[in-house]
Amino acid sequence: MAMRIASKSAGTVGEEAQGRAKRADFTDVRANNLGFVLRQVRAEGRCSRADLAAKTGLNKATVSSLVAELIERRVLRESGSVIGNIGRPAVLLSVDTGYYASLGVEVNVDYMTLVAVDLAGNRLLSWRRAHDGAGSTSGRSVSALAGLAKRAVDKMDAEGRQILGLAVAVPGMIDNAGVVQRAPMLGWEEFDLTGRLRQAMRDPKYAVTADNDANLGAVAEQRFGSWAGVSNMIYLTGEIGLGAGLIVDGELRRGATGFAGEIGNLLIDVDGRVGRVEDMAGISAVLKALSESDDIAGAEVEAEVEDVVTRARAEEPRVLEALDRIGRSLGAGIALAVDLLNPEAVVLGGHYHALSPWIGPAAERELAARTHASGAGGTEIVVSTLGHEAPALGAATGILNDIDAGKMPTPLGS
Amino acid sequence: MAMRIASKSAGTVGEEAQGRAKRADFTDVRANNLGFVLRQVRAEGRCSRADLAAKTGLNKATVSSLVAELIERRVLRESGSVIGNIGRPAVLLSVDTGYYASLGVEVNVDYMTLVAVDLAGNRLLSWRRAHDGAGSTSGRSVSALAGLAKRAVDKMDAEGRQILGLAVAVPGMIDNAGVVQRAPMLGWEEFDLTGRLRQAMRDPKYAVTADNDANLGAVAEQRFGSWAGVSNMIYLTGEIGLGAGLIVDGELRRGATGFAGEIGNLLIDVDGRVGRVEDMAGISAVLKALSESDDIAGAEVEAEVEDVVTRARAEEPRVLEALDRIGRSLGAGIALAVDLLNPEAVVLGGHYHALSPWIGPAAERELAARTHASGAGGTEIVVSTLGHEAPALGAATGILNDIDAGKMPTPLGS
DSSP: OBOOOOGGGGGOOOHHHHHHHHHTSHHHHHHHHHHHHHHHHHHHSSEEHHHHHHHHOOOHHHHHHHHHHHHHTTSEEEEEEEEOTTSSEEEEEEEOOSSEEEEEEEEOSSEEEEEEEOTTOOEEEEEEEEOOTTTSOHHHHHHHHHHHHHHHHHHHHHTTOEEEEEEEEESSEEOTTSOEEEETTTTEEEEOHHHHHHHHTTOOSSEEEEEEHHHHHHHHHHHHSTTTTOSSEEEEOOSSSOOEEEEETTEEOOOSSSOTTOOTTOEEEETTEEEEHHHHHSHHHHHHHHOSSSSOOGGGHHHHHHHHHHHHHTTOHHHHHHHHHHHHHHHHHHHHHHHHHOOSEEEEOTTHHHHHHHHHHHHHHHHHHHOSSGGGGGOEEEEOSSGGGHHHHHHHHHHHHHHHTTOOOOOTTO | OBOOOOGGGGGOOOHHHHHHHHHTSHHHHHHHHHHHHHHHHHHHSSEEHHHHHHHHOOOHHHHHHHHHHHHHTTSEEEEEEEEOTTSSEEEEEEEOOSSEEEEEEEEOSSEEEEEEEOTTOOEEEEEEEEOOTTTSOHHHHHHHHHHHHHHHHHHHHHTTOEEEEEEEEESSEEOTTSOEEEETTTTEEEEOHHHHHHHHTTOOSSEEEEEEHHHHHHHHHHHHSTTTTOSSEEEEOOSSSOOEEEEETTEEOOOSSSOTTOOTTOEEEETTEEEEHHHHHSHHHHHHHHOSSSOOOGGGHHHHHHHHHHHHHTTOHHHHHHHHHHHHHHHHHHHHHHHHHOOSEEEEOTTHHHHHHHHHHHHHHHHHHHOSSGGGGGOEEEEOSSGGGHHHHHHHHHHHHHHHTTOOOOOTTO
16 A cells, blocks of 8 residues: 555544534635535536435525525526425526626737636637737737727626626736736736726726636636546646646645746757757747748737648648657657656647647657656646637636635625 | 635535534544544643633533543543643643654665654654665565564564554655555666565554655655745655655645656756756766766765765865756756746755755755746745655654544554
8 A cells, every 4th residue: 555645634624623613604604505505506407405405414494595595696596396206396406507707818929818608607708819919018918808808798798697707817927916927928027917907997896817828728627628627637728838737636736926837948858959848849839840931920820820730631741740749849848747747637728739630649659758657657648628718718717616615796786 | 816716616515514414424523533633732732621622613522532532542641730720720631652653764775764753753763774775686675674674663662662554765656556666776666565565574463655755755844844834845855866745735746646756857958968857966966976986886875975075065176066066957957846836945855965055055046047937936945954864754754644634543452
């Protein structure tokens, strides 16, 4: 038996004692239980109050009171009924998908994405716009973001939906106070993005927050991706910049000051060439090796990648060779991160999706050949099924996660 | 405000509900509460049953019952009394340091270490032996380990102490089944160390376990080091091999299959030379650059490091120059891991302790210059105060952590 270190113990509390100690702080227990019931309904799809009592171990009176509050808060709704064993119809509950909307946007070098989801995570909006983030001033990027967000807010308003919050995904380092410390691809440094965005949106009632794009991509993958629920995962953004979001033992890890996941500086040695993994295996490497234009403005990245895909499909030797080298470079970089973190899966996001038929197999071979552990310690390289939408979707999802944790919204006018 | 992702919510349970659902499984709640009371006594040093009731929120009858069991199990003992406010003397409780012993051993390239601690973590034994782990067969290493452990067991027996367990720290990759998958420095591959050791010790009643030396060093640092209690830490072993133990958000992280923390392959580029951080900044690099003998057997590493220290104190230019380069190399490697994990502290263990006056400042400068985040994202490089003892101490500590988590020992004859 391997020794498992129970260091967790230092921070945990016996359940009975925890229940008691916290019972004094009633609102805390109540919030936890509201979140707990909501997550049960999510897991079941539709269920009765009696089902909830059985599943949660809470008594029926407590369940009824919690459900009443969740309905009042428009988080749950009654949706039909079934005839139970004892012949009385039981009212079924489901997540109320009709009232709230959570907004996530991403600003990147070559595009902006906006995703709106309802409380069940269904997409209400999924917009993508070309945006020259690299060539724009921070002010123009904020205006463009605010414009996109306002259009979404108006549309949600028209549908009678209340906005839960607006979260922004940024390819850069965001500190724990929400300030973008550095987003080199966008030319931002110590930039109070959320403050400026609030201003541009005339101080909305809902929260405006920001986080790193890779972190949020990982959050989206953990909830919606094909590897959803996996405990240890590295999500890699496949944009001009290369970033990582780390899920370790079931949770996103942001590090001590919020700056974890900067993977771009890892040095790799492939075919006798030594360089940073971002430079040798990022999407910039693809364009540098294969683009026919000398100077690619930010907004043209997607078209250029599409062109590369077309040429790869036509089996143009130079393209196949370059993609193989880039795939091997990516695998070499991934191997270093896998040696450190030993995840179940490395998920390739963004433009890697389109390029995966060519870079994926090469990356996998290189990973297996380079890790300390044999067979890469079990790590698989997989392609995101969420594509470019992941960071914005993750931004919107983070707001849902807060609600699931018991931070319940209050409907307008109540 | 930065958005903090409450992804934890998916796995947690409202306290009230948790209390109820688990109350069915009485032994579980009881075990948790036993651990909870023990940890409270640890934190307080000495305290009364009334103190415990106040601190834990458990009622007095429950506390009395838990304390009675802990005393019966020889985990707590009564030690004196104080006169309280109401005039009646209150009996004080403390951790029973007189009965149990937990054993940790480390086998490495050039030495073996054995540490025995009592239930409060006080050192009962701290032995270090030269051992040519690199030059020995696995069978001879097992015999030497068993011999060392048996002597400790006999000594504890003679003192009337019961052994809680024997845990082995190994510079290699140990899978979740406890098999050493690879320990290249020792020449082990797929080696059932714990099985062989049990055999050599004639199937003792206590558990025999194994884990990676860096993981266990991190566990020791988290409990006893000068950075004890820090939430995000990378512990680096400073032996011939270079390994990392990762504390992330308060807990040791072993990865999906137990192989996290392999840092040696990280590639660095210093003074125009490119190489693996283990080769350029590990203790092997020090010896390669500065040892006067051509071929260093495992057991001579310590003497060689001492010689380097003597020459550095004498300010021998070649030595100072080499140590500066090795320190910068170490900082370059640390910067890559810090970019990924953004810890509060990187703790240098093993031989780095003796060399730290020369390599520490160079490593810090290089770290600050190379990380993505300015000011290294707040990360400090510090030197272990536990030195070579850390992995064996961590091995012994892991057993205490299990007890703190509620896995209570049963005294012999009861």
